[in-house]
Amino acid sequence: MAFTSLTFIAFIGAVVLLTSMLPSPGGRSAVLFGANLVFIGSYVDSVTQVAPLAAFLLMCYLIIEGVRRSRSSAALVAGLAVVIVTFIVLKKFSFLGESLVLPFPYLIAGLSYVLFRVVHLLVDAKQGELTQPIAPLHFFNYTCNFLSFTAGPIQRFQDYAANKDQRLSLDEEKVFRAFARVIMGFVKVAVVSAIFNYLFDSVSVRVLDTAATLAWPMLLGLYTTAAVCYTVYLYANFSGYMDIVIGVGALIGQELPENFNQPFRARSFLEFWQRWHMTLSEWFKTYVFNPLLKLLATHVTAPAAGPYLGVIAFFVTFLIMGVWHGTTSVFVVYGLLMGAGASINKLWQVMITKRLGKKRYKVLAEKSVVIYLARGLTLAYFALALTCLWVDMPQLLRLTRQLGIGGVAASYLGLAVAGAIAYFVWDTLASLPVRWLAGSTGGVIGRNLGLAFQILLIVTVSSFFHKAPEFVYRAF
Amino acid sequence: MKLILNQAARLLVALVALYGAALAISLVLVPRSDTGPRLDTARAASSLFLTEPKYVFMSRARLNTSADKVLLVGASNTMAGFKQRQVQALLPDLEVHNLAVGGSNITQVSQVVDLVREVQTPEARRHNIYVVGLWYGLFAADKARWYTADRHAGDTDIDIERYRYGFYRRSDAGAVPVLPPKYLDAGVLLIHPYLVLDRTARDLTLSLREFIGTKKRPITDAQRDAVVLNDADKRKYLAFWREYTGLAEMLGNAPFQALQHMVDGIVAEGGRVVLVDLPIPQWHAEGSALSADYRRRLDAMLPRLKQQPGVSVVTMDDAGASDDFSDEVHPKPRVTPRWAQRLADELAITARAAKDARSSPQLARTPS
Numbered sequence: 001m002a003f004t005s006l007t008f009i010a011f012i013g014a015v016v017l018l019t020s021m022l023p024s025p026g027g028r029s030a031v032l033f034g035a036n037l038v039f040i041g042s043y044v045d046s047v048t049q050v051a052p053l054a055a056f057l058l059m060c061y062l063i064i065e066g067v068r069r070s071r072s073s074a075a076l077v078a079g080l081a082v083v084i085v086t087f088i089v090l091k092k093f094s095f096l097g098e099s100l101v102l103p104f105p106y107l108i109a110g111l112s113y114v115l116f117r118v119v120h121l122l123v124d125a126k127q128g129e130l131t132q133p134i135a136p137l138h139f140f141n142y143t144c145n146f147l148s149f150t151a152g153p154i155q156r157f158q159d160y161a162a163n164k165d166q167r168l169s170l171d172e173e174k175v176f177r178a179f180a181r182v183i184m185g186f187v188k189v190a191v192v193s194a195i196f197n198y199l200f201d202s203v204s205v206r207v208l209d210t211a212a213t214l215a216w217p218m219l220l221g222l223y224t225t226a227a228v229c230y231t232v233y234l235y236a237n238f239s240g241y242m243d244i245v246i247g248v249g250a251l252i253g254q255e256l257p258e259n260f261n262q263p264f265r266a267r268s269f270l271e272f273w274q275r276w277h278m279t280l281s282e283w284f285k286t287y288v289f290n291p292l293l294k295l296l297a298t299h300v301t302a303p304a305a306g307p308y309l310g311v312i313a314f315f316v317t318f319l320i321m322g323v324w325h326g327t328t329s330v331f332v333v334y335g336l337l338m339g340a341g342a343s344i345n346k347l348w349q350v351m352i353t354k355r356l357g358k359k360r361y362k363v364l365a366e367k368s369v370v371i372y373l374a375r376g377l378t379l380a381y382f383a384l385a386l387t388c389l390w391v392d393m394p395q396l397l398r399l400t401r402q403l404g405i406g407g408v409a410a411s412y413l414g415l416a417v418a419g420a421i422a423y424f425v426w427d428t429l430a431s432l433p434v435r436w437l438a439g440s441t442g443g444v445i446g447r448n449l450g451l452a453f454q455i456l457l458i459v460t461v462s463s464f465f466h467k468a469p470e471f472v473y474r475a476f
Numbered sequence: 477m478k479l480i481l482n483q484a485a486r487l488l489v490a491l492v493a494l495y496g497a498a499l500a501i502s503l504v505l506v507p508r509s510d511t512g513p514r515l516d517t518a519r520a521a522s523s524l525f526l527t528e529p530k531y532v533f534m535s536r537a538r539l540n541t542s543a544d545k546v547l548l549v550g551a552s553n554t555m556a557g558f559k560q561r562q563v564q565a566l567l568p569d570l571e572v573h574n575l576a577v578g579g580s581n582i583t584q585v586s587q588v589v590d591l592v593r594e595v596q597t598p599e600a601r602r603h604n605i606y607v608v609g610l611w612y613g614l615f616a617a618d619k620a621r622w623y624t625a626d627r628h629a630g631d632t633d634i635d636i637e638r639y640r641y642g643f644y645r646r647s648d649a650g651a652v653p654v655l656p657p658k659y660l661d662a663g664v665l666l667i668h669p670y671l672v673l674d675r676t677a678r679d680l681t682l683s684l685r686e687f688i689g690t691k692k693r694p695i696t697d698a699q700r701d702a703v704v705l706n707d708a709d710k711r712k713y714l715a716f717w718r719e720y721t722g723l724a725e726m727l728g729n730a731p732f733q734a735l736q737h738m739v740d741g742i743v744a745e746g747g748r749v750v751l752v753d754l755p756i757p758q759w760h761a762e763g764s765a766l767s768a769d770y771r772r773r774l775d776a777m778l779p780r781l782k783q784q785p786g787v788s789v790v791t792m793d794d795a796g797a798s799d800d801f802s803d804e805v806h807p808k809p810r811v812t813p814r815w816a817q818r819l820a821d822e823l824a825i826t827a828r829a830a831k832d833a834r835s836s837p838q839l840a841r842t843p844s
Contacts, residue, residue, distance in 0.1 A: 020477040175479045179487065201626070202685075251480065444486065452490035456498070463670050464677065466636040467627055 620722025
């Protein structure tokens, strides 16, 4: 079910109305269960196609229950190994070859996010945070919640459990805000991401055309433009989707966690990941970075090495997070770039603090020029690293050869400076009073006219582009 | 639930009010598109409809008359070769409408015929003479032509217009009308703000689109007449068509069956068909494997079609002089009066035969 389709809109409409007709905890769980089945069913044509997911869920459920009862470290390690290996096989990672691939088509979408939730449950089970067995209905509703099935946000089970036991309670303001959030989400997806997707498609096809012989400055300009367009497209598409699911969640009594917090305001790569796909970053921090840092700290006890352990832990964590995005070799490059970005950022923090001292570093970091430049550098690094998500390995190698180190550096620095200037202009414009567009001010009429305007904008831009953009993060 | 329904109702009222205002303002500022007494897709770019598929889709309601009509259908070489005003000038007793759409294959041409059929009464259909411009590109497989990343798999340009404003909806069996075709004009009136916005947005972004290469700069008739192709151009064009037709070495049977099906449908409703075997430059014909395959298949098919009541054929294989073409497929403007004359001669005969057949129905079964 494409989430930009009328079918999806009708589907969420039906789920919202049914939930409000059955507002008790039991009624809400039943509606959610049915909605999850329908949503997952919309991706498949036969029961066979959903069988691997069902088997994976059953296996995970049994392992979690086993770990919960035993609370043994060995059970946790074995359970994690089985779950992750099964996930790798089901995800058809390219390094596996053909031998381990199931010989029929089946549903892969959603598997990554099921895995994140399962790992979280396994660790919590081991730590004794799951005092009671999870009912199969709630395990299914938690791991396969249609709102966050394909791309998060990754909700903690404890938050889900606290939420499910409450009766649906809405008021006029809550309902309006939820409508406004959903509509804003569609604006981001169907307007902003569609426009930038169109620009990206138009420009990238020229950058990647093997028959074209573009002059170097033209290639540099087009490549940088494509990288920026893809970044904006990805952000609008993904954060728009989050707005939609969080808004719908509010209407059916689910408080889903936020996943974005103005990421392009970040002044460093590490801060960027505290604002972008926040629940994924938080998950990796909890289940990869922290245990890894702890492990390193137990083996390397020299105090001087302390700050550098973080550098290593960041590199490994971001490498894994990058590689997770795909199953082919280009995603390893992406992982390395992510790892490099995070570790260099950490290293810089360690070195500069050592050199200037905390106080002087803080003063320097608060200067406007430094802030805008830091934001520009962060955007440029992320945008260029994202190239790995829109090329394959041969294309990446060819592009790198054509641009050369000088070209990549010019693109990076040019984009950083342009970004810094753009941020300055944006901040200036953002201070202008255009809040009515978001429908957040004015009386009932004004607020609803604001929302109606946004709907017309969506319909207008959709009529320009005859194909709504896919939800890009579904692929990861 | 009451809270949610209340909010939905408020939003709906706001939406209707806002759209009503937009409609009123757009009608005051930009009058409805006047396509003139004859349709001509060559004028699409200067109309509110902008593109040829949209022009055909939106303006076809005026074809529902009992006047004798010539309807030119095909791809861009039909449009460039048979200029509406030139053919019309030679046939003052007939209405000549150009419905050719650039980039068409036979699937899309059949869709244009279906679109016309939708808005016409059975009586109006009996007054149609379809001129179908044939060449090998028209027989490109749907898989090669309409399965591209920028569209839903298999959607033709006409399909895109069907779905764009919700006049049709997608189904497993193909496009299904949401708006009954008899209300087409009312539908076009309702979407007037969008037509105005689309036109304005495209005008404003023209330079940008030309820069990023999604829109080609138009060239004048004088520039077309002056074109001299070199070998590199010819190689580029041949490579383009190989790619465009899916690197196929042979054409499939399905497009030829589709042509037969389309012709049968038109004739069964009392209409007439003139099939024009359009020329391409000699170097193109000699350099394309598909062109040779097309020639073999068409030579086998045309004699049979010629025997079919209501069908006639114009061959123009003597008009393939390379110098008469501005590129790999389109004739230079200086030769189109000659092309128009050739077609008009045949159309005059066909129109007379159609008229006679309508007045004495037994003649309808006689091959023309």
